[in-house]
Amino acid sequence: MRIVRSASALFAAALLMGAAPYPGHPATTPDINGADILARDKAISDDAFEGRGPGTAAGEASAQWIADELKRIGVKPANKGSYFQTVPTAVIALDGAKSSFSFATKQGAVTPAYADAVAYWTAHFASNTVDVKDAPLVFVGYGVVAPEYGWNDYAGVDVKGKTVVILINDPGNEDANPDPKFFKGKAMTYYGRWTYKFEEAARQGAAAAIIIHETGPAAYGWNVVKTSNTGNKSWLATKNKNADRAKIEGWMSLDTAKELFTRAGLDFAKLKEAANKKGFKAVPMEGETLSVHAVSNISLLKTRNVVGVIPGGKAAKDVVMFSAHWDHLGIKPNLPGPDKIYNGAIDNGMGVSMVLELAEKFVHDPKPQRSIGFAFWTLEEQGLLGSAYFAEHPVWPLNHIVGVINQDAGSPQGRTRDMDVSGGGQSELEDELAKVMKAENRYILPDPEPEKGHAYRSDHFPLAKAGVPAITPGTGSDLVVGGKEASKKLRDDYVAHRYHQPSDEFNPNWDMTGLVEDTEVLHALGTDLANSAAWPNWHADSEFRAPRDKVMAGKK
Incomplete structure (x- = not known):
C-alpha cells in the first residue's frame, strides 16, 4: 500500500521547492457586488492552483487561500481554533x-x-x-x-x-x-x-x-x-x-x-x-x-474542509450554514492539447466566491442572534465526500444546525426572474427561500427533471440524509432579457463546451448582475434565519423528515 504525504506536508514542500506564487487576496468591500465576486473567482481559479485537486500541494494551497480569506474579512475559525477539518481519504x-x-x-x-x-x-x-x-x-x-x-x-x-x-x-x-x-x-x-x-x-x-x-x-x-x-x-x-x-x-x-x-x-x-x-x-x-x-x-491522503463562523448572540449555539465545494478535477497530463488544467472557474470557483461574498457582508451586518457558519467542502467531485465526512463528524451538533444553504456552479448569464432548487418542494427551508424570492418579485422554478435525482448530486445531500434541512439554490432559467429559451442556449453551451473541461476558465466579461441578485437573496434568507426562533423541517412526505425528527428529539 502506497502512502501519500499529508496535505500540509505537500503544501510545505511546494513552498520550499519554490513553486509558482499563489494569487494574493483582492481588495473588497462589505457590500455585495459583482466586482468582488469576480475578483475572488479570478484568484481561486488561477492556474497556480492547478485545478484544485484534493490532496495535491496546489489543491490544498487553494484551501489555505480560502482560510486566509476568511481570516482577512473577519470570520472566525470554527473547528477548535482551526479553519480546517481534515478528511482522511483512500484513493x-x-x-x-x-x-x-x-x-x-x-x-x-x-x-x-x-x-x-x-x-x-x-x-x-x-x-x-x-x-x-x-x-x-x-x-x-x-x-x-x-x-x-x-x-x-x-x-x-x-x-x-x-x-x-x-x-x-x-x-x-x-x-x-x-x-x-x-x-x-x-x-x-x-x-x-x-x-x-x-x-x-x-x-x-x-x-x-x-x-x-x-x-x-x-x-x-x-x-x-x-x-x-x-x-x-x-x-x-x-x-x-x-x-x-x-x-x-x-x-x-x-x-x-x-x-x-x-x-x-x-x-x-x-x-x-x-x-x-x-x-x-x-x-x-x-x-x-x-x-x-x-x-x-x-493511496491514503488527507485533504481538508475549510470551516469558519460568525458567532451569534443569545442563540449562538444554533447555526445557519452556507457552503460550497472548493475542489475540482486538478491536472490531467495526458489530456490532448496544450491546456491540462481544469480550472473550474464556474464549477465551483463561482460558488466559493459567492459564499465568501456573503461571509464578508454578514461580518459587517449587525450581530445575529444565531451564529452563521461557513463550510467549503473538499472531494465533491469524488462523490460528495467532504460534506459526507462533515455530516458524520459535524463541527456543530446536527441538532443545532438550523439549515444548510449550498452553492454549486452559479452561472453568470445575467438577471433571471427565478432560481431553481434541485429536487425542490421537500422542505420548509425552501419555503422560506420562496418567501424571500416573492418579496423580490421572483419565483422558485420547480425541478424540470425530477426523475433525474438532482437532489442527491450536490453537497447539501449528505447533510439532508443526516436530517438537516439543506438546499442548493441555483441560477434560474428564466432570463429577464431573453427568457427561458436564451437561458437554455447558454446552459447547453456551457455543458457542451466548458463543464468539466479545461475551458471552464475565468472570464472578466461575465455578466454578474444575476448572480449579485441571487447572492442578495441568499443574504436575506440567512439574515431571516439567523434572527428567528423558527426551526425549518422537512415536509411530512420527505424521506429526510424521520432522521430530522430523531435528531431534534435529543436537542437540549
Whole structure:
C-alpha cells in the first residue's frame, strides 16, 4: 500500500521547492457586488492552483487561500481554533490488466469487457487484492427496502455471500401516469439512486452488487458510467477500511444483463414488469455465479474542509450554514492539447466566491442572534465526500444546525426572474427561500427533471440524509432579457463546451448582475434565519423528515 504525504506536508514542500506564487487576496468591500465576486473567482481559479485537486500541494494551497480569506474579512475559525477539518481519504485505482471479472452460466462463461460492458470496483482497502468466488446471482428487482411504502425487495431471501443484480431508479419510474404517492411518482427518491442500492446490498450481506444500466431510468448513458467508474475512486478512510460494504460493486450494460437472464431461462422484460409491482419476490438466477479477482493500487491522503463562523448572540449555539465545494478535477497530463488544467472557474470557483461574498457582508451586518457558519467542502467531485465526512463528524451538533444553504456552479448569464432548487418542494427551508424570492418579485422554478435525482448530486445531500434541512439554490432559467429559451442556449453551451473541461476558465466579461441578485437573496434568507426562533423541517412526505425528527428529539 502506497502512502501519500499529508496535505500540509505537500503544501510545505511546494513552498520550499519554490513553486509558482499563489494569487494574493483582492481588495473588497462589505457590500455585495459583482466586482468582488469576480475578483475572488479570478484568484481561486488561477492556474497556480492547478485545478484544485484534493490532496495535491496546489489543491490544498487553494484551501489555505480560502482560510486566509476568511481570516482577512473577519470570520472566525470554527473547528477548535482551526479553519480546517481534515478528511482522511483512500484513493483506490482498479488495475484492469491484472483483474478479472466473469459470470459462470450453464452454457459457459460470460466475460464482459471491462469499461465497455461492465464497470466494477471495490471500496475495501485493507488489502490491494479482493476476491469473490462463485457467488450465486439473485435478481432483487430495485433492491429497495422502504417501510413507508410497504416495500421490501429482500423479503424472504438470504443474499449473504451472493451477488445481487439490481434495477436502477424507483419502482414505477417508467409508468406513463405515475402515482405521486407511490415513490413520489415521476420524481426519483433516494431509493432510486445507485448509492442507495449499494448501501442496501451491503446491509443485506451481499458479496457483490451489480446494477443494470438503462439510459432512461439512470438519466445518463453508459459513457457516464464508464468515465466515472473506471479510474481512481475516492472513499472516506473509515476505521474498518470499508469492510461493511459489499466486496465488489459495479454496473453492467443492459445487453450483458439480458444475456445472463436468457441463459438462466428468465425473461428480463417480464421480471422487470413484476419488479414494479407490490409483492415482488427476488428471483435466483439458477446456475449462474460471479467470480472477481480485483487488484487495486491504494493511496491514503488527507485533504481538508475549510470551516469558519460568525458567532451569534443569545442563540449562538444554533447555526445557519452556507457552503460550497472548493475542489475540482486538478491536472490531467495526458489530456490532448496544450491546456491540462481544469480550472473550474464556474464549477465551483463561482460558488466559493459567492459564499465568501456573503461571509464578508454578514461580518459587517449587525450581530445575529444565531451564529452563521461557513463550510467549503473538499472531494465533491469524488462523490460528495467532504460534506459526507462533515455530516458524520459535524463541527456543530446536527441538532443545532438550523439549515444548510449550498452553492454549486452559479452561472453568470445575467438577471433571471427565478432560481431553481434541485429536487425542490421537500422542505420548509425552501419555503422560506420562496418567501424571500416573492418579496423580490421572483419565483422558485420547480425541478424540470425530477426523475433525474438532482437532489442527491450536490453537497447539501449528505447533510439532508443526516436530517438537516439543506438546499442548493441555483441560477434560474428564466432570463429577464431573453427568457427561458436564451437561458437554455447558454446552459447547453456551457455543458457542451466548458463543464468539466479545461475551458471552464475565468472570464472578466461575465455578466454578474444575476448572480449579485441571487447572492442578495441568499443574504436575506440567512439574515431571516439567523434572527428567528423558527426551526425549518422537512415536509411530512420527505424521506429526510424521520432522521430530522430523531435528531431534534435529543436537542437540549
